[in-house]
Amino acid sequence: MPKIIFPDNTEAVVSEGTTFLDAIKGHNKELLKNAVAVNVNGEIKDLKGIITGASDSIRLLPVTLDSKEGAEVCRHGAAHVMAEAVKSLYPNVKIAIGPAIEDGFYYDFDTEKPFTPEDLEKIEAKMSEIIKGDFPFIRETISKKEALDLFGNMGEVYKTELISELADGEITVYRQSGFTDLCRGPHIPSTRFIKAFKLTTSAGAYWRGSEKNRMLQRIYGVAFASKDELKAYLFRVEEAKRRDHRKLGRELDLFSTNEDIGSGLVLWHPNGSAVRMIIEEFWKKEHAKNGYDIVFTPHVAQLNLWKTSGHWDFYRENLYSPMEVEGQEYIVKPMNCPFHIQIYKSRLRSYRELPIRYAELGTVYRYERSGVLHGLLRVRGFTQDDAHIFMRPDQLETEITGVLNFTLYILKSFGFNDFDIYLSTRPEKYVGSLDNWEKAEAALRGALTNLNLRFSVDPGEGVFYGPKIDIKIKDVIGRAWQCSTLQVDFNLPERFDVTYRDDQGAEARPIMLHRALMGSLERFFGCLVEHYAGAFPFWLAPKQAVILTVTDRNNEYAAKVLRQLKAAGIRAALDDRNEKLGYKIREAELKKIPYMLVIGDKEQAEEKIAPRSKDKGNMEPVTVDEFIKRVEKLTRPGGGEIL
């Protein structure tokens, strides 16, 4: 007879055929509060699942709605309920797949008429009805043939396609109310366990994610264990909107795009440019310190160069079309690497010179399909903080470690401290020798391990020319953006026949490393804006301080203070308009300027200024020199905290 071990480590023996539910009920009813499933030796199962004798010792742990697994089970249930609602409202619709996802769920439907927002409201109302009905989810096991018949008779062609690919044997289906779906489970006991949900949006989605297949209509929803959690989710959505760099970009006059110029092409306004220049200066200084040589290369080059590099063959759909000049075809550059290679090749290289590190803030243009463009985060023209390192094979791990350290230092300087790191390994189609691949992967892995960095492996997700490490930056509300990348390349050195003379005087092939720390300045800047919600730390702020006069009696003194601040290198401005102080403060707050410096008759008489920090409010009046001294340490990169 199976032995049950409960969470409190007490044990009980039950007879075969007992359900998990009854077993727990017999032990401690309290455990069933909010329970939607059960963890059986680490596997999530239905509460009403049957205990078999196969395993003689069973560790049972109720899975509650407020746990991660419980929420997932609940969200999956919501997907089924949505499918039922859709089928009952629109009987001709075919159902495809409907999994749980982060915060919610979706379901794909094949329908002649896409869903309108009004349809979503109707579906939502129907779902509420079903949930109130408290219909149990009933699991059934049938044979493959029965399943094919069952869904075949319903005309559910997507389901039969899925079933026909399953191995012969038992197939599980779940029924609730009048709805039956192919499903592995587990499921919530009944529909009322869906406590709070909301349909969010509908969108097209290809069947099985392939452009070659029919486009289905996907409805997205969110579901939570309580109304409060749903409210918290909606608040997070609002918060994300508040931080949206596209909105802040306009409000803070940082950048714009323009229909007459073209999609995905960015205009950096003076405020955005000011931040960019600070980033670039910092970048240049740090690269000089870290052994890089900075180079400049053209924006266009002959088509032949890109044939040699392979871009013309492998990357053509992302290239801007060639232009003809004096019978020669040129294209605008999608990458900087061939240029750096040509600089390397401009003379013979010795093993003694390696590694050679060429860095460039190189602006590249790539044709991205219109549907993928997104603010500054996905554009068609962008500036990479690019570098290519040419090295001997024995230098691989040292160089990778160096680049990783450098990357983390740069990212941390900008206030990013949370990363997701991915190591992508050899894909099915690859160039280069297996031996080299293994060495490179080992070097990447070794560097990550030596630096004690947590990373996940994306098997087979490497680029065809070499393995890579990607670092995604997490912003303050937990969203991840890929910026940094570090890629080993066995391909280009071959294609361009890049060589050096080794210590025996023989010709040898260097290994090349592509790397970008911030990725592109556009994307990085977009992330920065969101990260700080537009309130840049002092060292990055386009305007660091604004002087506010109380009356125009103070204007002359204020102008003198402005000169002092500017002489000290502070990016200051003067607001001496004939407006009330409250009005000026409000404007400065909205512009997110770190310091407001109030000057009224009192300050003028004492030759002082009254600082007001954007974050901390009013401060005691101080002299200009005192203020300058106080903010000095904030002007250094990474010096973010306002006094």
Next chain:
RNA sequence: GCCGGCGUAGCUCAGUGGUAGAGCAGCUGAUUCGUAAUCAGCAGGUCGUGGGUUCAACUCCCUCCGCCGGCUCCA
């Protein structure tokens, strides 16, 4: 590129067949004011583009462009 939504003044948004409206911003004037919006006046739009239907189109239909949310893509 595909699916859906949207496009009205610099910004945020009203206006559903009878030739455009508000708030904020802007400009002018008054006000000289102490920590998140002083008052008044003025000005501002060929309603994204091109075509069609109609006596009449911001409104209905089609094309294209752009934006938004997804899908796909992102060597």
